[in-house]
Amino acid sequence: MLTKTPRGLKSSKHHLLERGVMLWRCIADDFEQAILVGKHENGSKLPAESEIATRYGVNRHTVRRAMAELATRGLVRTERGSGTFVKTDKLNYPISQRMKFSEIVAAAGHEAEGRLQGHRHEEANEDIARDLGLNVGDEVVRLEILRAADRVPISVSTTWLPADRYGDAAKVFRRVRSITRMLEHFGITSYRRKWTRISAGFADAVDAGRLRLSVHRPVLVTEGLNVTEGGEPIMLGRVRFPADRVALLVES
């Protein structure tokens, strides 16, 4: 999309509108690019709405929509009456034996949210069967969960659990909105992470939409297995984090 100077946008405005690309989104992309290449320091104040409006040749409503989009992407915070400030500090997400999303987010001073995006029963493939101690073809429950901190998307995850024991997982999660509380429902009061594998790549179109992320920005991917205190596998997960918003932390 737009990676050049604002001048480029102004001259191609008509063209962009013709092609149905929303102007506020282009302005937000332009600022995102500038923030990510370090043109605006963390905590610095963006120009006033009127100044941005003049620079891009748009009205203030469009600028306001662009700034709201940047806030949704977690790149700025707007303080009523004082302006919009750049926010490039990432959420430090600990990879530890007993990490719990809500606690991590609360400890960082944010409000956590987990929303079920989809679920289904499916047959375990070779990888899932091996890690969960099942046979290939055994039924597993698959959950797709979007997590946010202060309404900024922080991760999308796919989680698999053995269906014989956790068949109602989706229904329970939708009610309690937390993996920890969902497992409590099934009598698991304590569990730990056995291993985590970390890689990087790009979001697919579905993830990009849910994370409000451009498909050109990298994501961190963790795959991991959670087990009971006795070592019995509970759930296998694959989590995608926008690398611009989250760093993973391993402490010894």
Add this chain to the structure above:
Amino acid sequence: MLTKTPRGLKSSKHHLLERGVMLWRCIADDFEQAILVGKHENGSKLPAESEIATRYGVNRHTVRRAMAELATRGLVRTERGSGTFVKTDKLNYPISQRMKFSEIVAAAGHEAEGRLQGHRHEEANEDIARDLGLNVGDEVVRLEILRAADRVPISVSTTWLPADRYGDAAKVFRRVRSITRMLEHFGITSYRRKWTRISAGFADAVDAGRLRLSVHRPVLVTEGLNVTEGGEPIMLGRVRFPADRVALLVES
């Protein structure tokens, strides 16, 4: 560069040569793209040299150069007499208290290599001073090291050590070619990783060159502090891994 079908390359061959882009590199990029989007499975055999030569309208020497480039990037291995095979399995790199590059690589059945690319003395900035327990402006030694497994680049790292104690670090590393043995020279026989922070991004031009990586491929970045058994900071490091070749592994 080239992300379309081979047909596109053939027709633009003259144009590419005109612009000084080497043909073998374009063919290698074309295969890299196909491998990374999953068009060739791990372990599958690539077409014969003669077939590739015909398809791209080049001679076999050019194809051989392209295959050698893919091997250098760690994407294929060539078995004399039987052909060229796709290799998309990543090196699993454990993030543990006592990880040592040479042991990790040897355990995976590869030959490890570490080469000093550059070094200098510089003043500690705020971050380095805080992590190493120094004052801002204190002198630190900075080492740039390229690591390879079976001659495939696996990481580039920047390491900072307090200059008052490790002033000769570069000279010693160049001789012993291992951080572990370098620290032994300074009387440190045992050390551990205190924390590791993992993020993702893109390689800059220098890193991309050293890693033989396209600037559009993501890198995993680890920042970490090593300390003595007593907890005294020894060295702070920032390592960049090509995400296509390496996954980080955290075991509890």
